[in-house]
Amino acid sequence: MNTSRNPNRRQPIDPLLQQRRQAPATPRSAPLPPPTPAARPRVAAAGASADADARLAALAARGNGKPAAGAATKPGGRRTKPARAAKLAALALSAVTTLGLAGLFAGQDGNTDSIQLTNSATGVPLITIATTATTATTAATATTSTTTATTTAAASAVSPGANAAGSTTVATAAPTVAAAPAGVIEGTYVGASDSNRWGVVQVQVVYSGGQVSDVQILQYPNADNKSVRINQVALPTLISEAISSQTAAVSTVSGATYTSNSYKISLQSAIDAAKTASGISA
Amino acid sequence: MNSVMWYLSRSTGIVAAVLAVAALVWGLFFSARNTGTRLKPNWWLALHNHLGGLTLFFIGFHMMVSFLDTDAGLRFIDLFIPSSDVGWSIGWGVLAFWLFLVVVLPSIARIRRRLPRKAWHLVHLLSIPAVVLTGVHAYQAGSDALSTYFTRGLALLIGIAVYPATIRLLGIAQRRRATA
Numbered sequence: 001m002n003t004s005r006n007p008n009r010r011q012p013i014d015p016l017l018q019q020r021r022q023a024p025a026t027p028r029s030a031p032l033p034p035p036t037p038a039a040r041p042r043v044a045a046a047g048a049s050a051d052a053d054a055r056l057a058a059l060a061a062r063g064n065g066k067p068a069a070g071a072a073t074k075p076g077g078r079r080t081k082p083a084r085a086a087k088l089a090a091l092a093l094s095a096v097t098t099l100g101l102a103g104l105f106a107g108q109d110g111n112t113d114s115i116q117l118t119n120s121a122t123g124v125p126l127i128t129i130a131t132t133a134t135t136a137t138t139a140a141t142a143t144t145s146t147t148t149a150t151t152t153a154a155a156s157a158v159s160p161g162a163n164a165a166g167s168t169t170v171a172t173a174a175p176t177v178a179a180a181p182a183g184v185i186e187g188t189y190v191g192a193s194d195s196n197r198w199g200v201v202q203v204q205v206v207y208s209g210g211q212v213s214d215v216q217i218l219q220y221p222n223a224d225n226k227s228v229r230i231n232q233v234a235l236p237t238l239i240s241e242a243i244s245s246q247t248a249a250v251s252t253v254s255g256a257t258y259t260s261n262s263y264k265i266s267l268q269s270a271i272d273a274a275k276t277a278s279g280i281s282a
Numbered sequence: 283m284n285s286v287m288w289y290l291s292r293s294t295g296i297v298a299a300v301l302a303v304a305a306l307v308w309g310l311f312f313s314a315r316n317t318g319t320r321l322k323p324n325w326w327l328a329l330h331n332h333l334g335g336l337t338l339f340f341i342g343f344h345m346m347v348s349f350l351d352t353d354a355g356l357r358f359i360d361l362f363i364p365s366s367d368v369g370w371s372i373g374w375g376v377l378a379f380w381l382f383l384v385v386v387l388p389s390i391a392r393i394r395r396r397l398p399r400k401a402w403h404l405v406h407l408l409s410i411p412a413v414v415l416t417g418v419h420a421y422q423a424g425s426d427a428l429s430t431y432f433t434r435g436l437a438l439l440i441g442i443a444v445y446p447a448t449i450r451l452l453g454i455a456q457r458r459r460a461t462a
Contacts, residue, residue, distance in 0.1 A: 081328075082322065082324045082325045082327075082328040083325045083326075083328040083329040083332070086325070086329050086332075087328070087329060087332040090301075090304075090329070090332060090333060090336060091336060094297050094301060094336060094340065097293070097296075097297050097300075098290070098293045098294055098297045098340075099293070100293075101289075101292065101293035101296060101297070102286075102289040102290050102292075102293040103289075105288075105289040105292055105293065106285070106286075106289050198353075226284075226285060226288055226353065226425075229425045229426075230353075230425060232428055233424075233425065233427055233428060251366070251369060252366075252367070252368070252369055253369060253371070254368040254369035254371050254372040254423055255354050255355070255368075255371075255372070255423060255425075257355045257368075258355070
C-alpha cells in the first residue's frame with residue numbers, strides 16, 4: 001500500500017520542502033533559510049487582493065447607499081446582522097411574557113377568594129376582604145376592651161355599603177378614663193368617614209402616652225380587586241407616615257390619590273375629635 | 283377597559299425591568315470581555331444594543347398604558363416630570379426613563395460616532411443607576427410589590443445583575459494593579 005512511488009501523485013508545492021530536497025547535505029541542526037517573497041504561493045496573494053478589491057468597492061458604494069456589485073457578504077446576511085435569531089427570540093419572548101402576565105393577572109383577579117390587608121410595619125391584620133362580597137369585615141385587633149367597643153360601635157354606625165359621593169359622617173370620640181401625660185387623653189378616636197369616587201375611607205386613631213400610637217382602617221374602597229390591591233400597598237404607607245409624623249399631613253401615595261385624600265380627611269377629623277375630647281383647641 | 287390597562291401596565295413594567303437587567307448584564311459581560319469563545323463579541327454587542335432598545339420600547343408602552351388607566355390618576359405631564367402630586371414612587375420611574383433615554387440614544391451608531399469615547403462611556407454608565415431606580419420604582423409603586431413572587435423575582439434580578447458587575451469591577455481592579 002505504499003503510494004510514494006506512484007508517478008501520478010501530485011508533488012508538494014511547499015518551497016521549504018523543495019529547498020530541503022534540493023540540498024540534502026545540509027546538516028539537520030542548521031536552521032532552514034526563510035522563504036523568499038517570490039516563492040510564496042500566488043493563490044493566497046491573488047485571493048487577498050480580490051478580497052481587498054471587494055472591500056474597496058463596498059466602501060465606495062457606501063456613499064450611494066447601494067450595495068456594491070460583487071461585494072463579499074455571506075449568504076443570509078449574518079455578517080451584517082449578527083444575533084438576528086437571538087434578537088427575534090428576545091422580542092417574541094418579551095411580547096409573550098407581557099401577554100402571559102396580563103392574562104395571569106386577569107385570572108388572579110377572578111379567582112381570589114379573600115385578601116387580607118395587613119400593616120406592613122407591625123404585621124397586624126387590618127381588614128379581611130371577601131372579594132365576592134361587597135362589605136368589609138373589620139378584624140382590627142384591639143388591645144383593650146375600650147378599643148374593641150369603640151371599633152364595634154363605629155362599624156355599626158356607618159353602613160358599609162354607603163358610597164354616596166362626598167358624604168361624610170360625624171366623628172365619634174371614646175376616650176378612656178386613664179389620663180395621658182402629654183395633652184391628649186389615652187383612647188381610641190374614630191374619624192369621619194369620607195366618600196370618594198371609589199368608596200368610603202374611615203380610620204380610627206389610637207392615642208397612648210399623648211401620642212398617636214396606631215391608626216386602624218375601618219373602611220376602605222374594596223369594591224373590586226384592583227382597589228383592594230392598590231390599597232394594600234397604599235394604606236400601610238399612609239398609616240406608618242401618620243404614626244411617624246403624628247399629624248394628618250401625610251404625602252399622597254401615587255396611584256391611590258383618592259384613598260390618600262379621604263384618609264387625610266378622616267384622620268384629621270379623628271385627631272380633631274381627640275383634641276376636642278381632651279380639651280385642647282384644635 | 284381600565285382593568286385591561288392595569289394588567290398591561292403591570293406586565294409591561296415587569297418585562298421592561300427584566301429587559302433592563304438583561305441589557306445591563308449583557309453589557310457588563312461584554313465590557314468585561316467575559317463573552318466566552320462560542321459566540322463572537324459582535325453577537326453579544328448586537329444583542330446588548332437590541333435589549334437596550336427593547337427596554338426603552340417597553341418603558342414607553344408601560345408609560346402609555348399607565349396613562350390610559352384613568353384609575354391611576356396620572357396626568358400626561360406626570361409621565362415625564364416627577365412631581366409631589368403623584369409622589370416619588372412614580373418619580374423614580376420617571377427619572378429611570380430619562381436615564382434610559384440618555385443611555386440608549388447616544389448609542390445609536392450615527393450619534394455615537396460624533397461623541398468622544400470617554401463622554402459616551404460616562405453617559406453609558408448611567409444605565410446602572412437607571413436599573414437601580416427601576417427596582418425602587420417597582421418596589422414602591424408596583425401593585426404586585428407585596429406579592430411573594432414579585433419580591434423573590436426582584437431579589438433574583440438583583441443577584442443576576444450583581445454577578446457580572448462584580449466580575450467587571452474585579453477586572454478593572456486587576457488591570458489597574460497590573461499597570462501600577
